[in-house]
Amino acid sequence: MLFHTHIILGIVVFLFFESFFSGGNAVVFFFLVLLGSILPDIDEKHSKINRWTGIIGIIIAFFFKHRGLFHSVVLHGSLFVLLWKFFDFYYGAALFLGYFAHLLGDGITRMGVPIFYPFSNWKIRGPVRVGGWMEGVIFFLLFVLIVKILFS
Numbered sequence: 001m002l003f004h005t006h007i008i009l010g011i012v013v014f015l016f017f018e019s020f021f022s023g024g025n026a027v028v029f030f031f032l033v034l035l036g037s038i039l040p041d042i043d044e045k046h047s048k049i050n051r052w053t054g055i056i057g058i059i060i061a062f063f064f065k066h067r068g069l070f071h072s073v074v075l076h077g078s079l080f081v082l083l084w085k086f087f088d089f090y091y092g093a094a095l096f097l098g099y100f101a102h103l104l105g106d107g108i109t110r111m112g113v114p115i116f117y118p119f120s121n122w123k124i125r126g127p128v129r130v131g132g133w134m135e136g137v138i139f140f141l142l143f144v145l146i147v148k149i150l151f152s
């Protein structure tokens with residue numbers, strides 16, 4: 001999926017799940033969900049998150065293939081545990097939710113995601129072409145859902 005679709009999916013996930021968690025700053029929680037919703041694309045040299053991170057993004061894109069380790073529950077779970085251990089479950093959960101939203105979004109595309117990489121190359125795939133009309137419809141429906149949640 002494209003950047004803007006990942007962001008809007010992250011917003012929807014935040015709106016649905018933030019009330020289930022307490023014990024921290026809701027603004028930080030929100031931004032961690034958004035970060036998680038775009039972080040897996042740091043391994044793609046043309047992505048916004050890669051360019052924003054400068055030399056770190058360049059190094060990651062050089063050593064890791066796109067939709068490899070950064071699109072895997074192996075890294076996803078490891079980051080969650082690290083945040084939980086060194087910061088707080090609340091903030092680990094926020095990044096986890098955003099990351100999950102990203103994997104869900106990419107998991108419905110034709111390219112799919114190798115969910116258990118590096119242990120398996122098996123991919124979860126769907127019918128959506130990245131940047132295609134179905135992604136546009138999904139974006140629109142997510143936008144309508146956000147408006148409904150915020151103004152109901």
